[in-house]
Amino acid sequence: MIIPKTLEEIELMREAALIVSKTLGMLAKKVQPGITTQELNDIAEEFIRDNGAIPGFLGLYDCPSTLLTSVNEAVVHGLPTNTPLKEGDIVAIDCGAIKNDFYGDHAYTFEVGEIAPETKKLLQVTKEALYIGIREFKAGNRVGDVGYAIQNYCESHGYGVVRELVGHGLGRKMHEDPEMPNYGKRGRGKKFVEGMTVAIEPMINLGTRRISQLSDGWTIVTQDQKPSAHFEHDVALVDGKPQLLSTFDYVYEALGIESNEEDEFRKP
Template sequence: MQYARKHRIQIKTPDQIEAIRRAGQLVIETLDLVAPHIRPGVTTEEINTMVHDFTLRHGAIPAPLNYRGFPKSVCVSINEVICHGIPGPRALSDGDIVNVDVTSILEGYYADASKTFLVGSPGEKARKIVDVSRQCLAEGMAVVKPGSTVGDIGFAIQSYAEGQGCSVVREFVGHGVGLDFHEAPQIPHYGRPGSGVRLVPGMVFTIEPMINLGRKELVILDDGWTAVTRDGSLSAQFEQTLLVTESGVESLTPYPL
C-alpha cells in the first residue's frame, strides 16, 4: 500500500472492483450493440447516437461527453485517425477501418474499452494493421502480473509491433481507471523491461496501444482533439480495462482477441 501511495495509485477494494466490472459489462454490451451497424453508409454521428441512447437507457453516463470540452459521447476514429475522432456527418466507406472507443460511468465507476472494426471488404493493409494492433493488446496483457512493471508491458507491445514493421504512438498512453476517467499510473505502449512502476494486486488500468502502419508521428487537427498519422498511414487500436490479480490479470471489459 505504501508503494501505491508513493505513486498515487488507487488500489481498488473488492467492492470497487465489482462495481467497475459492472461498468465494464455495460461497455462491452455497448460495443456489441454497435458492431452489426458497422457498414458502409453509416455515419459516425449515428454511432454516437446509438452509444449515447444505450448508455442513458442503462442508467449510466457517457464519460467522454463534455470531458475537457469533448462534444460527443464516444470517440469514432476512421483510417488515419489515431484517436479522439469526433462523431459527425462522415459516413463509413467500404474498405475503411474504424475504432469505436467507449467509456461508461455506471453508479460513479468508470470502465473503458475500444475495438477497431473492418468495414465491408477491407484490403490487405487494413487487415494487417487491425490484426497487429489486436495482437499488441494481447502481448501487453500477457505480461500483466504482480511484480511486472509498466516497462515490461510497453516492451512487449513495442517489440511485437515493430517486429511486424509497424510503429507505436508515443503521445497517448493507457492509464489507471475506475474511480475516475484517468488515474495514475500512465501505461506507455513502448519501454524497457524492468522499468517504471511495478504492478501490484488491486491496480486497475487500461492497455490501449495505438499502432500505425507507417511512422509513429502524429498531428492534432484544428478541432484540438482529432489525432491523425502525420504520413497519412492507417492506425488501429484495441483497449481493455484490466485488473492486476494475486496471480495475473483479469479483464474487466473482456472480449476475444
C-alpha cells in the same frame, strides 16, 4: 499515486466496463457502409443511458460526444461527423461509461465491409499486441514490461508505435496513475500492485509513429496518412494475475467470430 481497488470495487468496475462492452457489441452490426459516426454516437448514448449508466466521455475535458470515432488515418480522439463510412474504411470506436461511480473505457477497431489485406493485418497484430501486453500485467512486473512487450511485437512487424498517447490507470476517474505507454524497457517504471486497475490500449500505425492534431483540437492523425488501429481493455490485477473487466465477446457474437483469446484472463 496508484489507487488499488478492493475486490468489491473491482466488481463494480466490471459492471461499468461491461456496459461499454455491450455498447460496442450493439454497434458492431451497425458499422456498415453508409452510416455516419454521428449516427453511431447518438445510438450509443441512448443505449448507455437506457442501461442505467452515464456516457463517460461526454463533457469530460469538454468532450462534445459520447463516442470517439477515429476513421482510417485517425489514431484516436476522432469526433463523430456526418460523413458516411464507406467500403474499405476502418473505424476505431472508443467508448466510456460511468456506473457505480466508476469508469469503463474500452475500444475496438471495426472493419467497414471489405478492407485492404495490409490494413487487416495491422488490426490483427494490434489486437494480438493488446493481449501480449495484458499478459505482462502481473505481480512482480512494472509498467515498462507491458510497454516493451507491445512495442517489441508491433515493431517486429514494421509498424509505428505512437509515443505521445498512452494507456492509464482507471477507477473513479477516467485517468489515474500510472500512465501505461505502449513502449518502454523491461524492469522500468512503477511496480504493479494487487488491486490495480488499468486501461491497456495499443495505438499502432501502419507507417510512421509520428502524429499530428487536426484543427478541431481533438482528432489525432498519422503524419503519413496511413491507417492506424486501436484496441483497449480494462484490466484488474487480482491474485497477482491480470483479469479482464471488459470483453470483446459481444462484438464477436454480433459479427459471428469465434475466439478464445480472452480465456486466460477471465474471472475464475
